[in-house]
Amino acid sequence: MEAAARARLGRRLQEAVGARYAFVDPYEIRLYQYDASPETALPDAVVIPGNAAEVAAVLRICADEAVPVVARCGATSLAGGTVPVEGGVVITFPRMDRILELDLENLRAVVEPGVVNLSLSQALRPLGFYYVPDPSSQGACTIGGNVGTNAGGPHTLLYGVTVNHVTGLEVALPSGELVQVGGRKAVEATGYDLTGLLVGSEGTMAVVTKVWVKLTPVPPVSKTLLAIFTDLRSASNAVSAIVKGGILPAAIEMMDQLSIQAVEAASHAGYPLDAGAVLLLEVDGIPESAAELTERMGRICREHGAREVRVARDEAERQALWKGRKGAFSAMGRLAPDFYVMDGVVPRTRLPEVLDAIGAISDRTGFKICNVFHAGDGNLHPLVLFDAFKKGQYEAVLAIGDEILKLCADAGGSVTGEHGIGLEKRENIRYVFDEDDLAVMETVRRVFDPSGRMNPGKLFPTGRPAPRTEPQPPGGRRPAPAPAQDEVWV
Amino acid sequence: MTTGSTTSIPGRQVAAQERQGLTVDGVIPSRVVHPQDLEEAAGTLRLCAQAGAGVVVVGGGTQLRLGAPPRRFDVALVTDRLDRLLEYEPADLTCRVQAGMKVEALQAELGRNGQWLPLDPPSPDRATIGGMVAANACGPARARYGSVRDWVIGITVAYPSGAIARAGGRVVKNVAGYDLMKLHTGALGTLGVILEVNLKVQARPEQSLTLQAGFDRAEQAAACALALTRQYLQPAVAAAVDRRAGASLGLDAETPFTLALRLEGYRTEVDAAAALVEEAVVSHRGRMRAGERPAELWAGVRDWVAPQDPEAVVLAAWVPTPSGRTAPSWQSRLRAWCRSGQRGPRRAPCWRGCARPPARRGRWSSPARRPS
Numbered sequence: 001m002e003a004a005a006r007a008r009l010g011r012r013l014q015e016a017v018g019a020r021y022a023f024v025d026p027y028e029i030r031l032y033q034y035d036a037s038p039e040t041a042l043p044d045a046v047v048i049p050g051n052a053a054e055v056a057a058v059l060r061i062c063a064d065e066a067v068p069v070v071a072r073c074g075a076t077s078l079a080g081g082t083v084p085v086e087g088g089v090v091i092t093f094p095r096m097d098r099i100l101e102l103d104l105e106n107l108r109a110v111v112e113p114g115v116v117n118l119s120l121s122q123a124l125r126p127l128g129f130y131y132v133p134d135p136s137s138q139g140a141c142t143i144g145g146n147v148g149t150n151a152g153g154p155h156t157l158l159y160g161v162t163v164n165h166v167t168g169l170e171v172a173l174p175s176g177e178l179v180q181v182g183g184r185k186a187v188e189a190t191g192y193d194l195t196g197l198l199v200g201s202e203g204t205m206a207v208v209t210k211v212w213v214k215l216t217p218v219p220p221v222s223k224t225l226l227a228i229f230t231d232l233r234s235a236s237n238a239v240s241a242i243v244k245g246g247i248l249p250a251a252i253e254m255m256d257q258l259s260i261q262a263v264e265a266a267s268h269a270g271y272p273l274d275a276g277a278v279l280l281l282e283v284d285g286i287p288e289s290a291a292e293l294t295e296r297m298g299r300i301c302r303e304h305g306a307r308e309v310r311v312a313r314d315e316a317e318r319q320a321l322w323k324g325r326k327g328a329f330s331a332m333g334r335l336a337p338d339f340y341v342m343d344g345v346v347p348r349t350r351l352p353e354v355l356d357a358i359g360a361i362s363d364r365t366g367f368k369i370c371n372v373f374h375a376g377d378g379n380l381h382p383l384v385l386f387d388a389f390k391k392g393q394y395e396a397v398l399a400i401g402d403e404i405l406k407l408c409a410d411a412g413g414s415v416t417g418e419h420g421i422g423l424e425k426r427e428n429i430r431y432v433f434d435e436d437d438l439a440v441m442e443t444v445r446r447v448f449d450p451s452g453r454m455n456p457g458k459l460f461p462t463g464r465p466a467p468r469t470e471p472q473p474p475g476g477r478r479p480a481p482a483p484a485q486d487e488v489w490v
Numbered sequence: 491m492t493t494g495s496t497t498s499i500p501g502r503q504v505a506a507q508e509r510q511g512l513t514v515d516g517v518i519p520s521r522v523v524h525p526q527d528l529e530e531a532a533g534t535l536r537l538c539a540q541a542g543a544g545v546v547v548v549g550g551g552t553q554l555r556l557g558a559p560p561r562r563f564d565v566a567l568v569t570d571r572l573d574r575l576l577e578y579e580p581a582d583l584t585c586r587v588q589a590g591m592k593v594e595a596l597q598a599e600l601g602r603n604g605q606w607l608p609l610d611p612p613s614p615d616r617a618t619i620g621g622m623v624a625a626n627a628c629g630p631a632r633a634r635y636g637s638v639r640d641w642v643i644g645i646t647v648a649y650p651s652g653a654i655a656r657a658g659g660r661v662v663k664n665v666a667g668y669d670l671m672k673l674h675t676g677a678l679g680t681l682g683v684i685l686e687v688n689l690k691v692q693a694r695p696e697q698s699l700t701l702q703a704g705f706d707r708a709e710q711a712a713a714c715a716l717a718l719t720r721q722y723l724q725p726a727v728a729a730a731v732d733r734r735a736g737a738s739l740g741l742d743a744e745t746p747f748t749l750a751l752r753l754e755g756y757r758t759e760v761d762a763a764a765a766l767v768e769e770a771v772v773s774h775r776g777r778m779r780a781g782e783r784p785a786e787l788w789a790g791v792r793d794w795v796a797p798q799d800p801e802a803v804v805l806a807a808w809v810p811t812p813s814g815r816t817a818p819s820w821q822s823r824l825r826a827w828c829r830s831g832q833r834g835p836r837r838a839p840c841w842r843g844c845a846r847p848p849a850r851r852g853r854w855s856s857p858a859r860r861p862s
């Protein structure tokens with residue numbers, strides 16, 4: 001964008017939201033060029049609206065100036081969802097972080113998009129309720145971003161993902177109109193379920209300004225088990241056996257040996273360092289049913305080769321196990337300077353063979369690949385470890401990622417279970433959808449966004465590979481050289 | 491199917507004896523097509539689009555009265571020949587079904603593996619999977635198990651252009667592309683013809699138990715049902731029934747009001763829930779009623795559309811489960827009903843009452859239209 005046009009845009013945005021909350025200064029906008037993915041791109045302007053009306057006003061200005069709009073909440077997207085690849089205005093929501101209403105009678109809350117996921121559940125717990133979807137990033141990601149990506153999490157196995165817990169949205173359309181779809185009621189009417197359509201649309205149709213979410217009573221007890229296996233295959237088989245056996249656990253998470261070592265080093269939760277794989281299993285219920293199911297799941301694990309099954313004795317032990325799991329991605333920093341996380345899904349029964357194939361890719365390419373994932377619903381998160389400062393490694397890792405996604409698609413699965421297509425996988429989406437499928441989606445998108453200005457360059461293939469930025473620390477070189485890998489994980 | 495030139499309307503003439511089953515809001519189509527595969531269905535749509543013909547999709551014909559009357563209705567596209575279960579892997583808890591498969595037929599297949607689709611739309615012997623999705627048809631257990639949108643993981647749709655496009659997929663967790671399953675759920679076939687549906691399924695509950703309690707006053711029955719909704723172990727279905735409606739459901743109505751409760755889950759949970767129910771009933775001045783559950787009670791509640799007897803009321807309160815599903819609209823309606831002290835809406839079950847598009851809203855007390 002030309003300097004004069006950008007300055008005019010900045011002025012108009014400042015008029016709409018106040019001088020402090022809109023900026024175009026190259027220094028100030030730098031922060032908004034990246035999210036939790038490796039890609040970066042600078043926006044033309046950044047705006048921090050204080051309420052829905054201001055969001056709508058911003059969208060009207062953007063329509064007028066014909067510039068792209070990128071909504072950004074917690075910016076924990078792992079798919080480059082908030083990276084403004086085509087420039088334009090980044091709208092961000094730190095000021096819209098209020099819980100507007102708690103309606104315990106009807107089990108609903110109304111929140112602004114900037115409310116941090118965990119803080120909603122923290123506000124509810126003392127009242128005996130919680131908000132179920134719990135992405136591992138829940139301390140940083142927001143309800144708005146969760147709606148953007150239809151976020152999942154460990155406990156979505158039994159209770160469903162974001163879309164199953166959102167009953168209404170207020171959105172600002174690209175034209176600048178503010179509209180409400182759905183609302184407090186359960187979604188039960190005939191008519192187009194626009195709430196369901198907009199959840200997971202990654203900011204490509206509208207900007208979410210308000211969210212109606214369901215509240216769930218906290219279960220009387222949650223029992224957590226750690227089942228320790230010598231290899232991944234027997235752990236995977238145990239998962240299928242549990243699910244098929246009529247048990248509906250609240251969560252089934254799996255970690256392989258490499259992940260266990262990283263997690264244990266970081267969290268000291270008591271994960272066994274020599275195990276080939278562990279399952280973290282949880283059931284919710286009343287004391288009687290939880291005790292019985294814990295016993296049944298333990299038995300199934302043992303029948304499938306678990307060498308040991310531990311039950312968390314108290315809440316502290318349980319929290320420690322979960323802290324280890326939820327901190328798994330960050331713990332990878334102990335194994336290698338960089339990691340690249342994938343998000344494939346396969347039918348549960350295909351887990352053993354797909355994990356074997358990923359192991360084979362690792363052996364062939366020499367890159368270590370960790371697996372820490374939502375096994376209950378077949379949602380894999382292979383983490384490829386690498387060092388971005390070693391020439392050629394980043395490209396090699398991207399090629400591995402591509403191969404793994406193809407593998408998942410060919411196994412009857414999907415290229416993303418919860419992180420979204422974003423920028424990262426916009427070409428990989430072709431592994432699961434053909435031209436006709438994508439054409440219909442594009443038609444639907446144009447109903448909302450005829451000029452294609454909402455988060456452009458995301459979700460749909462462009463024919464061009466996603467622009468790749470070599471990861472760069474701000475100061476140039478990495479401060480200390482990465483230790484040799486062998487030293488780290490023994 | 492006979493196809494003439496590109497502008498002629500596909501299908502064959504509707505025979506006299508077919509007319510009644512294909513009539514929608516009094517409008518009778520001139521032609522009918524029973525496609526036997528995806529391509530034929532899509533081809534039919536393309537020809538209809540070229541000829542400017544109006545198409546209505548007919549599944550089991552149980553919900554054809556939903557929505558505004560058709561402005562044009564030239565061709566009935568009947569899905570009865572698309573009735574196969576295409577894939578089913580019990581250990582994955584997923585299946586892929588053709589749209590014309592009957593809900594009951596699918597349940598029977600799943601039942602062989604101790605599984606089910608936990609949705610209970612009315613008339614499952616006639617209703618089709620595609621129709622259930624298009625009409626967003628749910629039953630009284632919706633509060634416990636969620637509605638159609640919670641179980642559909644993939645969809646294949648033919649569009650008027652003749653294109654066949656998919657969305658979602660075969661896995662239980664998937665955010666690739668737009669969630670067009672939601673758009674077609676409840677769309678009444680206005681966007682395209684649903685040809686295949688991919689579903690999540692679940693293990694059948696270990697145990698199911700029906701309890702009945704008698705109450706003298708409606709408020710007591712309602713308050714008891716609502717109190718149970720606050721518990722962790724809520725019933726899967728709770729139906730508050732007055733004497734006349736009770737009689738038509740086969741309930742032995744000694745008291746003016748009966749609360750029928752269906753408890754489902756693991757054995758231990760059902761036992762504990764039963765104890766909680768007894769406490770709640772007593773504290774709301776009701777009495778537990780022993781006796782057999784009428785064989786057709788739950789099917790009767792599920793299929794309840796309009797009472798034969800216009801004075802009768804059937805109410806079903808459903809209650810949130812740990813999965814946080816609830817029907818607040820229902821609860822407030824129940825409360826309003828108690829407050830007003832009258833007989834309440836005659837076409838009571840809100841899982842259908844709410845399923846009215848705006849054109850038909852606000853007709854709660856008008857004479858109910860019977861299901862076709």
Ligand SMILES: Cc1cc2nc3c(=O)[nH]c(=O)nc-3n(C[C@H](O)[C@H](O)[C@H](O)COP(=O)(O)OP(=O)(O)OC[C@H]3O[C@@H](n4cnc5c(N)ncnc54)[C@H](O)[C@@H]3O)c2cc1C
Nearest residue numbers: 073074075076077081135136142145148151152203208418
């Ligand atoms: C360590 C780590 C662990 C993670 N674990 C999980 C996990 O377990 N499960 C999971 O699902 N994800 C996980 N993620 C990914 C990420 O946290 C989720 O995608 C999350 O939903 C993003 O929320 P956010 O607030 O950070 O959104 P952002 O990253 O800011 O945005 C995400 C997307 O939503 C769009 N968006 C944001 N705000 C709005 C709005 N107001 N209106 C419309 N669109 C909007 C954006 O344009 C973007 O496309 C993890 C990420 C990290 C870094």
